[in-house]
Amino acid sequence: MNGTVVKNKEICAGHFLLSVRLPESFQTPMPGQFVMAREKGRIDPLLGRPFGVYHFERSKNEATVEILYKVVGKGTLVLSRLREGDFVEVLGPYGRAFDVYPEAAMVVFICGGIGVAPITYLASHYRMQTSRRNVKLVCYYGASKAENLVGIEKIKDIMSEVLISTDDGSAGYQGLVTQKFAEDVSSYEPASSRVYACGPRPMFKQLSELLAGHPVPCQILMEERMACGVGACLGCTVLLNDAEGRVAHARACIDGPVFNIRDIHWG
Amino acid sequence: MKNVRPEMQVDIGGLIIKNPVMTASGTFGYGKEYAPYVDIRRLGAIITKGISLEPRAGNKPPRIMETPCGMLNAIGLENPGAHAFIKEKLPFLREFDVPVIANIFGETIEEFKRVTELLSETKDVEALEINISCPNVKKGGIIFGSNPEMAHAVTKEIKRLTDLPVIIKLTPNVTDICLIAESVEEGGADAISLINTLTGMSVDIERRIPHLANITGGLSGPAIKPIALRMVWQVVKRVKIPVIGIGGIANARDALEFLIVGARAVQVGTANFVDPCATLDIIDGIEEYLKRHDIADVNDLIGTFDEEGRAC
Numbered sequence: 001m002n003g004t005v006v007k008n009k010e011i012c013a014g015h016f017l018l019s020v021r022l023p024e025s026f027q028t029p030m031p032g033q034f035v036m037a038r039e040k041g042r043i044d045p046l047l048g049r050p051f052g053v054y055h056f057e058r059s060k061n062e063a064t065v066e067i068l069y070k071v072v073g074k075g076t077l078v079l080s081r082l083r084e085g086d087f088v089e090v091l092g093p094y095g096r097a098f099d100v101y102p103e104a105a106m107v108v109f110i111c112g113g114i115g116v117a118p119i120t121y122l123a124s125h126y127r128m129q130t131s132r133r134n135v136k137l138v139c140y141y142g143a144s145k146a147e148n149l150v151g152i153e154k155i156k157d158i159m160s161e162v163l164i165s166t167d168d169g170s171a172g173y174q175g176l177v178t179q180k181f182a183e184d185v186s187s188y189e190p191a192s193s194r195v196y197a198c199g200p201r202p203m204f205k206q207l208s209e210l211l212a213g214h215p216v217p218c219q220i221l222m223e224e225r226m227a228c229g230v231g232a233c234l235g236c237t238v239l240l241n242d243a244e245g246r247v248a249h250a251r252a253c254i255d256g257p258v259f260n261i262r263d264i265h266w267g
Numbered sequence: 268m269k270n271v272r273p274e275m276q277v278d279i280g281g282l283i284i285k286n287p288v289m290t291a292s293g294t295f296g297y298g299k300e301y302a303p304y305v306d307i308r309r310l311g312a313i314i315t316k317g318i319s320l321e322p323r324a325g326n327k328p329p330r331i332m333e334t335p336c337g338m339l340n341a342i343g344l345e346n347p348g349a350h351a352f353i354k355e356k357l358p359f360l361r362e363f364d365v366p367v368i369a370n371i372f373g374e375t376i377e378e379f380k381r382v383t384e385l386l387s388e389t390k391d392v393e394a395l396e397i398n399i400s401c402p403n404v405k406k407g408g409i410i411f412g413s414n415p416e417m418a419h420a421v422t423k424e425i426k427r428l429t430d431l432p433v434i435i436k437l438t439p440n441v442t443d444i445c446l447i448a449e450s451v452e453e454g455g456a457d458a459i460s461l462i463n464t465l466t467g468m469s470v471d472i473e474r475r476i477p478h479l480a481n482i483t484g485g486l487s488g489p490a491i492k493p494i495a496l497r498m499v500w501q502v503v504k505r506v507k508i509p510v511i512g513i514g515g516i517a518n519a520r521d522a523l524e525f526l527i528v529g530a531r532a533v534q535v536g537t538a539n540f541v542d543p544c545a546t547l548d549i550i551d552g553i554e555e556y557l558k559r560h561d562i563a564d565v566n567d568l569i570g571t572f573d574e575e576g577r578a579c
Contacts, residue, residue: 038541043489043517044336046541075333091304091543225331227338228540230304232296232316234342235331249324249345254300 001026002040005086006064008079015114015150016080017054018067020088026063029053030097031122032221032258035065036229039078040087048091049075050226050253052118052198054151065090068117068151094229095257098122098196098219102129105192108216109139109159110207112177112199116141116151118221119198123158136160142177142199146170178206190216197221197261208261218261224252231255239265273557274564275550277311277531279509280457282394282432284311284366287526287565288550291513291536292317292370292396292436293342297356298363304543309550311532312366315356317398318386319371320378322348332469332478337488337515338537339467341481344372349385357391366393368434376424387429395431397421399451400438400463412438412463415450422454434511437461439491439498448502448510460511460534461502462495488537489515496524503529503570517545519552526553529570 003020011017020037029035036048055066071080082088100122101107107126111119123137137158142165143149149164149171156162164172165180173180177199188195195218197207204220211218224236231254238256240263242248247265250256275286289312295301298313307313325345332339347355352369360367369392373379379397386392399421400412411417418435425433435451437444439462448459464485469478495514503510512525513534522533538545553565562568 045333046336046488046537047333047338048541089542225329225333227331227340227537228294228300230296230300230543232294232300233331233340233540234316234325234345235340237325237328237330239328 001090003065003088003090005082005084005088007084008082010080012147012150014071015148016069016071018069018079018082020065020067020090022063022065022090024058024061024063026065026090027093028058028063029056029065029093031100031125032098032118033093033095034229034257035067035090035092036094036226037067037079037088037090038075039082040089042078045075045078047075047227048089048229049079050223050229052221052257053093053121054117055121055124068114068120070114091229095253096255098221098258100125100129101194104135104194106136106138106188106194108188108193108195109137110177110181110195110197110199110203111139112142112203113144113148114150115198115200115221116155119196120151120154120158122196123155127158139163140165140177140181142166142180142203144168176203176206178203178210181207182210185210185214188214188216190214195219204261204264205266208264208266211261219258220261220264221257222252222259223257226253229253239267241265271563273554273562274566275554277566277569279394279434279511279532280432282312282366284532286311286550286553287532288522288546288553289314289368289511289532289534290539290546291534292398294536294539297352298360299356301539301543306547307363307365309547310365311550312368312393313360314368314370314396314534315352315360316346317344317370317372318346318349318352318382319344319373320349320382322346322351327480329478329480332484334467334469334486335490337486337490339469339479339484339486340464341479341484343481349382353385353389353391357389361391368392368394368396370396370398370436372398376421379421380424380428383425383428387431392431394434395425395429396434396436396460397425398436398463400436412447413441415446418447419450419454422451422456426455432457434458434460436463438463439494440466444498445501445505448506452506452508456508458509458511458531459502459506460513462491462498462514465491465494487515489517491515492521496528499525499530500528500572516549517541519549519556522549522553523556526565526569528572531569
């Protein structure tokens with residue numbers, strides 16, 4: 001679907017907030033779903049890039065999607081150069097959403113770096129769904145350094161509590177976000193708590209090891225290279241452990257990007 | 268004249284399709300994946316993801332990597348196998364009034380034959396496209412596709428077993444694609460489609476490792492279009508059977524180039540990933556072109572390339 005750039009602003013070094021105006025017919029994304037975005041008419045880079053939705057809203061006759069992204073390669077570099085009024089093609093929303101449990105008493109969010117983007121959208125959804133009840137939303141947010149804690153203000157607005165960790169100790173706890181979470185993991189009651197995470201693969205792997213001895217349900221949003229986004233190209237394979245203990249192939253785009261952490265085969 | 272809708276129907280070796288635009292194998296799944304986004308009924312034909320006799324898990328990830336104006340893939344022919352295809356995938360495809368061309372693959376002539384029999388028995392596919400050209404499987408495909416005698420033999424064996432039109436899909440990863448084209452024509456092929464992907468690779472220089480787990484992969488997308496067009500032009504001159512052009516076709520202008528040099532139809536592949544409606548825009552664009560040039564029938568455009576023509 002054709003969209004128009006409303007703004008595309010560098011909010012901290014190498015991190016941009018892109019806001020795109022879309023037709024009214026664009027479906028409202030569920031938390032965890034993603035969109036494929038690309039500059040219209042370009043053949044280099046050729047493919048759209050998948051982004052978890054950061055924010056979405058509707059107003060009269062139109063919709064606006066916000067994408068919070070980090071420049072990591074040619075695709076995101078080209079997007080970062082877009083200016084107000086430029087055209088962007090936005091496909092989606094695609095993929096399987098997070099399961100949301102409005103009855104949970106404690107919801108824990110773990111984000112590493114730019115993984116904060118889809119977690120923010122999910123947490124806003126939880127906040128809206130549970131506004132009348134006393135649900136605690138706790139966020140563990142890790143980044144390399146204080147300046148890279150992108151979108152921290154919004155996270156603080158939504159969450160009941162935010163626990164920061166940085167690799168260099170420039171803000172919060174010095175160390176990995178998973179180390180900070182490890183200190184508290186046993187306090188989260190499996191029956192009434194839910195854990196959601198988005199971040200780099202090593203973070204997921206550590207989290208998976210941490211949760212091996214603690215049966216709290218945990219869903220993660222995986223990031224993979226994608227071409228089609230709809231399950232046709234079979235390019236975004238994620239390895240899972242199936243019920244018989246064999247390794248099975250899943251497509252991050254359509255079977256995911258949200259998976260139960262215990263289903264992933266870490267290899 | 269200009270307001271009359273041009274005739275778009277073409278004949279691919281006995282398979283009549285309502286327009287010359289199809290989806291290339293491996294880029295449109297089994298139709299279902301794209302059904303929510305594309306009006307499938309408008310397509311000339313759907314070519315399925317490659318089907319082998321037994322299920323195949325495919326290669327390890329990472330399987331794709333974008334490269335300038337294109338992408339590398341090494342999926343490794345992941346598919347549920349012929350039986351599951353017939354039971355689980357084909358019924359959905361039959362819901363649309365669009366010819367289904369099953370793309371099939373085997374590691375041995377016996378496997379090619381068995382899949383041909385199974386699919387011919389269903390009466391639910393209109394034609395077979397034989398993949399003798401996938402570059403990702405170490406044994407099988409590449410051997411048939413790069414050796415004229417093997418290509419001839421597999422074509423002949425398949426033709427003996429089926430009444431369906433048989434399209435042989437050729438690999439560009441050979442010294443002389445025309446030799447292979449001639450040998451499959453002699454073997455009885457009803458049509459030829461080309462090109463499959465070009466074998467390539469890409470290296471992560473920071474970690475000094477391949478970007479694909481399979482190391483090499485097939486290059487597709489606009490990057491390969493000039494090569495594909497050149498090969499189609501060469502093959503068209505050497506065989507009498509219809510040729511289907513494939514390779515980097517992303518818009519109507521690309522498709523028209525292939526038709527003008529003599530392709531009877533085209534397949535659209537990687538462009539589906541970029542824009543799910545690429546095929547429909549191409550159909551509309553070809554129609555518009557025909558109207559603008561006062562050509563009543565697309566067949567009157569095919570092969571009208573003026574080699575001696577000079578811009579002045």
